[in-house]
Amino acid sequence: MRHFLSFLLALALLALPMGAAAGPVQDILQSHRALIEKSSRKTIQPAIDALANSGLPQAQTLLETWQAKDMWQRKSDGLFFLGRSAGNGAYDLIDFDTGDSVGQADKGDLDQLKPNSGIRALIGTALVQFQLSDPDPARRWDAVVAIERAPAADHLAPLRKAVTNEPDAALQAKKRRLERLLTIAFDPELSSRIVAINGFRTDLGVDVRATLNPLLSTQRRVFAGEPDKALNIAAVLKPGSEALSRDAAYDMLVSAGLAMPRVSPAEIRNTLAAHVADGAVGGVPLAQLNTDAARTRAYAALADAGKAPPSVTDADVDAALASHSFADVYDEPAKAVTDAAQEALRAIQLRVGLNQALDLGLDALSLASIYFLAAIGLAITFGVMGVINMAHGEFIMMGAYTGYVVQQIIPDYTLSIIVAIPMAFAVTFVAGVAMERLVIRWLYNRPLETLLATFGISIALQQIAKNIFGTQARPLTSPAWLDGAWVLNDVVGISYIRIAIFVLALIFLGVFLFIMKRTRLGLETRAVTQNPRMASSMGINKDRVNMLTFGLGSGIAGIAGVAIGLFAKVTSELGSDYIVQSFMTVVVGGVGNIWGTLAGAAMIGFLQKGIEWLNPSNTLAAQTYMIIFIIIFIQFRPRGIIALKGRAAGD
Amino acid sequence: MTTLLEVSGVSVSFDGFKAINNLSFQIGNAEMRAIIGPNGAGKTTFMDIITGKTRPDQGRVIWGEKSVSLLKMSEAQIARAGVGRKFQRPTVFEDQTVFDNLLMALKNDRSPWRVLMFKPKFRDLGKAEELASEIGLSDEIHRKAGELSHGQKQWLEIGMLLAQEPRLLLVDEPAAGMTLAEREHTTDILVEAAKTRAVVVVEHDMEFVRRLNCKVTVLHEGSVLAEGSLDHVTANQDVIDVYLGR
Amino acid sequence: MKNTFLMRNPSVLIFLGVLALFTLSVTLLSEATGAALISTSFVKTLGKTLCLCLIAIAMDLVWGYCGILSLGHFAFFGLGGYMVGMWLMYERTRGIVETSLAQAQIPPTPQEVVDAIGTQIFGVVGSSDFPLVWAFADSLPIQLALVVLVPGLLALVFGWLAFRSRVTGVYLSILTQAMTLALSLYLFQNDSGLRGNNGLSGLQNLPGLDEVPQSVVSIWFFWVSALALGLGYVLAAWVVSGKFGSVIRGIRDDEQRVRFLGYSVEGYKLFIFVLTAMIAGVAGALYYPQAGIINPAEIAPIASIYLAVWVAIGGRGRLYGAVIGAALVSLVSTWFTGGQAPDVPLGFYTIKWVDWWQVLLGGSFVLVTLFAPKGIGGLFDLAQGIVAPRRHGQALGPGQGALQEKEAQE
Structure with a gap:
């Protein structure tokens, strides 16, 4: 069977x-x-x-x-x-x-x-046309993404076929855009490429720039005589110019085999060392070889004797450079395409620039909010009470650590932040009141000594924090809904956490204005600020007002600490990182005025971002220049942006 | 009589409030002048302008025979040009002796280098002693200024002013807080000083002004209301309305 | 003059006597020149302490006498250190490079030597070219001149800007702090030309004197530091004793009044600021060869605040107070942070002074500010039975000229 x-x-x-x-x-x-x-x-x-x-x-x-x-x-x-x-x-x-x-x-x-x-x-490429028309939208999407990632000339035809009959509108738009990009890169027809390029002039997408930039890639080439006119030449370079130094030009000639390699000083030295005979080289005694002139002579003697390759003189270099020309040549042969690409890129760059300015503005705004948050408490104690609190930075740090401790107890990030903010306020409020009671009230009218005493407190608090929490950074994690960023386009985007800080700063401004203008405490504070003796005789308890004001300033520092801790590392040095900037903010803005603090924070924030933008590689330099700018600024407005004038200024 | 100081058309405002409004004033050599006026009339601001502490928004301040403008000079330069000022509250250097206070005020080269190399000469010592006896502080000359009584501090300050040998003395309420005997002494010092230089006294106390026996300028809301002898201005109806009548 | 000056200031003679005695006893106890009872590293510590005393005198001059709470004098100190450090490092590296190049058959050209030194010094920041600031690094006289000229020039420019705009009081303090921060941040950059955060190192070795042991070098530096401190003290005492001292104390107590006396306050402040910056530069130039290394962290604003702390603890407004404060706090600080202080077991917790010293310092500083504003120097007044004049009237009373009230207005 x-x-x-x-x-x-x-x-x-x-x-x-x-x-x-x-x-x-x-x-x-x-x-x-x-x-x-x-x-x-x-x-x-x-x-x-x-x-x-x-x-x-x-x-x-x-x-x-x-x-x-x-x-x-x-x-x-x-x-x-x-x-x-x-x-x-x-x-x-x-x-x-x-x-x-x-x-x-x-x-x-x-x-x-x-x-x-x-x-x-190769098979995968061939499959693309099938996948692009696959009944499953997810697979079609994947196919488009795959092409985006590694575009190839072969994709163009299938992609074109798949555009018109695409039912999904979003996907169709994506396909159409990709088709235009592939057209630019791979279409054999010049005119359609140019049309496609011109169509992207107002587009900010990174993909567009990624497509256009390779069109403008160049090779630096050397020509005997004039450059070849048939090539698409980007620029003819003169040796000795900024773009092409003489040395680089000559090196190009050497590597193209068009000139003799130069003998470097190190090679001369080695060659000489290899030909020492009887305490001399090429007739020059060894002891004299400590100058370049003597070495050149000795080497020339060796070269004449055929023991070394002849050295290249400057005249040789000049002659070689003069008889050759150098040019950057586009890889893309069609001049029309490179011209269009250049034009389009220029238009795009302009828009990108504008958008980058917007993005920078947003960054600066968020930095300004941070400085405002850090400085507002200081502005209260410094401006309203005339007390310098060097420990202000440590109150910020205390707030941040409070947030960290709360997160250890309450694992839910959203809830813990909600709890942490009033907790931080309470902790630093108490600390501030204690400090005012124990130290500062004895030192009113002695601002320099207040400065030093609070500095003593500052170093003690910092060390205590170090002893409790250790030196390594502690995480203060933001809730998930604060992760991510609000993206406007490929250039402009801002993270939610920065928006939250901006909002927090606005809230603080509102609360501060409310307290100062609408509450009894605010009224009394303003009265004590303007004329303490008169206020006392009006029955205002000066000690109580000072105490509460100081507590309020410290409490706000604590909340600022939670906010700062969300994006910065929580360490015992957290406060000192912000203290100088906070002082700057208050001083630049003008003492005794919340709007001054706002203006100061805005100015410092925008200034710092602006300088960083001019010199992006180096934030240290940016800070240096910013401080120098502020020192000079103080020359012209010694009392800050918003200065009290006349008798109220107290001079 | 030649004009030593001429202030013309000066105005200054603080945050919209006009402290001095188109004020004109002049004083000659060796003249005593009293300035009176209610609170807020601009008396102190007027002195601030002359001494360079406050810059006026408009107007001219012309000084001396060479008619130099004081507006372009710093406080220290104005002081060196010969304007001395005594503040309302006695401001002496409490941490230093009476002698040191006077020595510092004595007319000498004020540049840091010269001061560093300064050695008190016999003439300086004599001058200091002489001034101390003039203001009645000979016995206190090696005591710290902070240990003096209020009146003594006032005199010390006047002594320091005299040591500066100014051509114009601005004196703000010299008699405030003094006993009757002290006032008389102060009057004597001022009258004596006015023989050789111009003296401007700002004072509230009519009795004191009467004793000075000089021309009086009444300020009101930043400008001159009346000028003349004390009897003349006290008879002026405007002055009575704004100042004396109240 | 000298006679009368010393007659009028007996404390100068006492100080010089104590300093001479101290120098002599350290010399007799050191390893190199005496009984070897003091280790070389402790001689260095003492030498460094003398330098700190010198800058404390500068600080006292500018703060205690002239009323300018500068939080920037450690910047000048550091600059002085950098200036001398550049020469030390350059010359020493040149010695090493020349020795190694001498091994080769072909003698090196001067350019090769310089290039090799550059590679040695700047390799760590990825460079080998000498920046412009090193132009005079091979010349000891020029670098020594720069020790005073560079801090002096910086102080001149900064002081001119700050004083002419009438920035005073805490504003000025914050501004000086900003200047210090800017300088240290600038030096932290690798392309600042001063090796970024690596700083300059190996400064304890004197070029050309390799065979001299460190014990001898340390006592040399100790002597020079003592001499500098003595000279600095005499200079400072001379400056503050005469009419100039009168004027600057007047500026401290009532700037406006001094101005109306016809003194250009700005000029005097600038003079004192520049002078003290130069003294600080000299102190730094002597300190860092004994420390062996200098980096931008030394210049950070906090160092200058500590300086103010020393002077305040010692007692400002008197020169010996500044010296006592600096010597005491820095030596005690070395003792505590060096782990020599015994731990304090509390049963449930052991206090390790390495961790708690800063807390103790901060706390005691607050206490001194609160209860002993005259600092340790105030004890001498007690001993002499000097009672401070108590004629300040009520708080903010009529005595406008009083120091206390004047400060209230700032």
């Missing part, structure tokens, strides 16, 4: 070539059989093209099978099948044309086609 079956099978197998060969897919495979069997990246393309362009519905399956190394060739007749392992080394063979099983075969009778990665990539 078994023998019979195998006989039948053998019969069937013999019969199959006729039947299977009838299928169009198998025909194509057979007609490119040699190429497929050779399986070389260099030669396989016609086979893949034939399949991909056959218009046959089975082509996609076949290519996918092939790519997945599931295509097998039967040794006996050379036909190709989809092979599925059936266990025991046997494989089910499935015909590509019909999709039907045509029986099993032993592994020994089959050859697996193992396309290498190069071939698989």
Whole structure:
């Protein structure tokens, strides 16, 4: 029975070539059989093209099978099948044309086609056109993204075909954009490339610039005589100019084999050292070889004797440079394309510049909010009470650590932040009141000594924090909804946390104004500020007002600490990082006026960002220049931006 | 009589408030002048302008025979040009002796280098002693100024002013807080000083002004209301309305 | 003059006597010249302390006498150190480079030597070219002149800007602090030309004197530091003793009054500011060769605040107070932070002074400010039975000229 079956099978197998060969897919495979069997990246393309362009519905399956190394060739007749392992080394063979099983075969009778990665990539490219029209939108999307990531000339045609019949509007827009980009890069037709380039003049996308920039890539080339006019030349360079130094130009000549290599001082030295004879080289005694002139003489003697390659004199260099010309040549041969690209990029750069200015403005605004937050408490104590609090930075630090401790207890980040803010206020309020009661009230009217006493407190607090929390940075994690950024376009974006800080700063401003203008405490504070003796005789308890004001200033510093801790590392030095800037903010803005603090924070924030933008590599330098600017600014407005004038200024 | 100081058309305002409004004033050599006026009339601001502490918004301040403008000079330069000022509250250097205070005020080269190399000469010592006896502080000359009584501090300050040998003395309420005997002494010092130089006294106390027996200028809301002898101005109806009548 | 000056200031003679005695005893106890009872490193510590005393005198002059709370004098100190450090490092590196190049067959050209020195010094910041600021690094006289000229010039420019715009009091303090911060941030950059945060190192080795042991070098520096301190003290005492001292104390107590006396306050302040900056530069130039290394962290604003702390603890407005404060606090600080102070077991917690010294310092500083505003120097007054004049009237009373009230207005 078994023998019979195998006989039948053998019969069937013999019969199959006729039947299977009838299928169009198998025909194509057979007609490119040699190429497929050779399986070389260099030669396989016609086979893949034939399949991909056959218009046959089975082509996609076949290519996918092939790519997945599931295509097998039967040794006996050379036909190709989809092979599925059936266990025991046997494989089910499935015909590509019909999709039907045509029986099993032993592994020994089959050859697996193992396309290498190069071939698989080619197959992948060919598959793109199928994937772009795949019924599954996710797969279509993936295909588009894949092309975006690695665009190739071959993608252009299938992509064009897939644009018009795309049902999904968003995807269609994406495809259309990609098609325009591919047109720029790969379309053989000059005019359509230029049209596509011009269409992107107002586009800020990074992808556009990534497409346009390579069009303008250049090679620096050297020509005997004048540059070749047939080339698309970007710029002719003169040796000795800023773009091309004489040395670089000559090195180009040397590496192009157009000039003798120069002998470097180190080589001269080595050559001389190699030819020492009787305490002299080339007739020059060793002891005299400590000048360049003597060495040149000795080397010249060696060169004349043929013991060393001749050195190149400056005259040689001049002559070589004069008889050659240097130019940057575009890789892109068409001048019209490079001109259009340059024009488009210039237009885009202008828009990018404007948007970058906007982005910078947002950055500066957020930095200004941070400084405002850090300085507002100081402005209260410094401006309203005339007390210098050097420990202000440590109150900021205390607020940040309070936030950290709260997060250790309440794991939910949103809730913990909500708890941490009033907690930080409470902790630093108490600390501030304690400090006012114990130290500062004894030192009113002695501002320099207040400064030093609070400095003493500052170093003590810093060290205590170090002893408790250690020196390593502690995390203060922001809730998930504060992660991410609000992105306007590829240039402008701002993280939510910075927006939150901006909002917080606005809230503080509002609260401060409310307290000062609408509450009893504010009224009393202003009264004590303007005329303490009169205020006392009006029945205002000066001590209480001072205490509460100081507590308020410290409490706000604590909240600022939580906010700053969300994006900066919480360390014991957190406060001292901000203290000088905070002082600057208050001083630049003008003491005794919340709007002055606001103006000061804005000025310092924008200034710092502006300088960083001019000198982006170096934030240290930016800070240095900013401080110098402030010192000079103080020359012109010694009392700050918003200064009290006349008698109220107290001079 | 030649004009020593001429102030013309001076105005100054603080945050919109006109402290001095188109004020004109002049004083000659060796003249005593009293300035009176209610609070806020601009008396102190007027002195601030002359001494260079406050810069006026408009107007001219012309000084001396060579008619130099004081507006372009710093306080120290004006003081060296010969304008001495005594503040309302006695401001002496309390941490230093009476002698040191006087020595510092003595007319000498004021440049830092010269001061560093300064050695008190016999003449300086004599001058200091002489001034001390003039202001009645000979016995206190080696005491610290901070240990003096209020009146003594006032005199010390006047003594320092005299030591400066100014051509114009601006004196702000010299008699405030003094006993009757002290006032008389102060009057004597001022009258004596006015023989050789111009003296401008700002004072509230009519009795004191009467004793000075000099021309009086009445300021009101930043400008001159009346000028003349004390009897003349006290008879003026405007002056009675704004000042004396109240 | 000298006689009368010393007669009028007996404390100068006492100070010089104490300093001479101290120098002599350290010399006799040191390893190099005496009984070897004091280690070389402690001689260096003492020498450094003398330099700190010198800058404390400068600080006292500018703050205690002239009323300018400068939080920037350590910047001048550091600059002085950098100036001398440049020469030390350059010459020493040149010695090393020349020795190694002498091994080669071909003698080096001068340019090769300079290039090799440049690579040695600036390799750490990825460069090998000499920046412009090193132009005179090979000349000891010029660098020594720069020790006073560079801090002096910086003080002149900064002081001129600050004083002419009448910035006073805490504003001025904050401005000086900003200047210090700007300078240290600038030096932290690698392209500042002074090796960024690596600073200058190996300064303890004197070029050309490699065979002299450190114990001898340390005692040399100790002597020079003592001499500088003595001279600085005499100079400062001379400046503050005469009429000039009268004027600057007047500026401290009532700037406006001095101005109306006809003195150009700005000029005097500038003079004192520049003079003290130069003294600070000299102190730094002597300090850092004993420390062996200088980097921008030394210049950070906090160092200058510590300087103010020393002077305040010692007692400002008297020169010996500044010296006592600086010597005491820095030596005690060395003792505590060096781990020599015994731990205090409390049962539940052991106080390690390395961790708690700063807390103690901060706390005691607050206490001194609150309860002993005259600092340690005030004890001498007690001993002499001098009672301060108590004629300040009520708080903000009529005595406008009083120091206390004047400060209230700033």
